[in-house]
Amino acid sequence: xxxxxxxxxxxxxxxxxxxxxxxxxxxxxxxxxxxxxxxxxxxxxxxxxxxxxxxxxxxxxxxxxxxxxxxxxxxxxxxxxxxxxxxxxxxxxxxxxxxxxxxxxxxxxxxxxxxxxxxxxxxxxxxxxxxxxxxxxxxxxxxxxxxxxxxxxxxxxxxxxxxxxxxxxxxxxxxxxxx
Numbered sequence: 465x466x467x468x469x470x471x472x473x474x475x476x477x478x479x480x481x482x483x484x485x486x487x488x489x490x491x492x493x494x495x496x497x498x499x500x501x502x503x504x505x506x507x508x509x510x511x512x513x514x515x516x517x518x519x520x521x522x523x524x525x526x527x528x529x530x531x532x533x534x535x536x537x538x539x540x541x542x543x544x545x546x547x548x549x550x551x552x553x554x555x556x557x558x559x560x561x562x563x564x565x566x567x568x569x570x571x572x573x574x575x576x577x578x579x580x581x582x583x584x585x586x587x588x589x590x591x592x593x594x595x596x597x598x599x600x601x602x603x604x605x606x607x608x609x610x611x612x613x614x615x616x617x618x619x620x621x622x623x624x625x626x627x628x629x630x631x632x633x634x635x636x637x638x639x640x641x642x643x
Contacts, residue, residue: 471502472611475506475508478508479508481615483508484508485510486506486508486509486510487509487511487512487554487555487592487606488502488503488510488511488512489512489513489514489557490511490512490513491514491521491554491558492516492521492535492542493539493545494532494533495532496514496542496545499511499512500549500552502612503552510553510554511549511552511553511554511556512553512555512579513545513546513553513556513557514546514556514557514558514559514592515539515543515559515579516558516559516560516579517560517561517562517573517577517594518539518576519540519565519566519569519572520533520565520566520573520594520596521535522534522535522564522566523566524565529557534575537605541578543580546583547583547586547587550589553589554589555589555590555591555592555615556580556583556584556590556591556592556618557592557593557615558590558592558593558594559577559580559591559593559594560593560594560595560596560618561573561574561594561595561596561598561601561602562594562595562597562598563596563597563599563601564589564596564597566637570598570601573598574601574605577602577605578605581605581606581609581611582614583643584609584611585609585611589613590611590613590615591606591611591613591614591615592615592637593614593616593617593618593619594614594617594618595616595618595619595621596618596620596641598618599616599621600621600625603618603621603625603628603629603632608633610634612632612633613635614629614632614634614635615634615635615636615637616629616634616635616636616637617639618639618641619636619639620641633641
């Protein structure tokens, strides 16, 4: 796991501090399965399964930001796996578009994100969305969907886009990019 042998202690400290729920997001097949294992072991952990913008995650893995293996997999097979887990998850995430880590690859990312949006509509799950430097494109895609339960997780858009997303009923969380 990401915490090595420390995960039991991390969860114990969280409970003692009054944390009631930890949402563990998957970003690819490897982390989706690890997330499901964590939820089986710890009642405090709830799971969101997802496919992070693939090009961006590959770049982050190459740069050593994440201790993950290579990120080659069949998107449709992973979406089928996620669909089968619908009774064990609370959301689809982390999903979306990223034009920050890898420029100019939004067209291929949009195809995957559209499939994820359609899955969210089908299994009636909220979305936890990464939209780094692609906020307008993400909002455009979500606006034309039936997805109304959306958390804009990694969002750095301007106030006009914030208002547009808020008017659609979307929520915002605080991403690590604020630091």
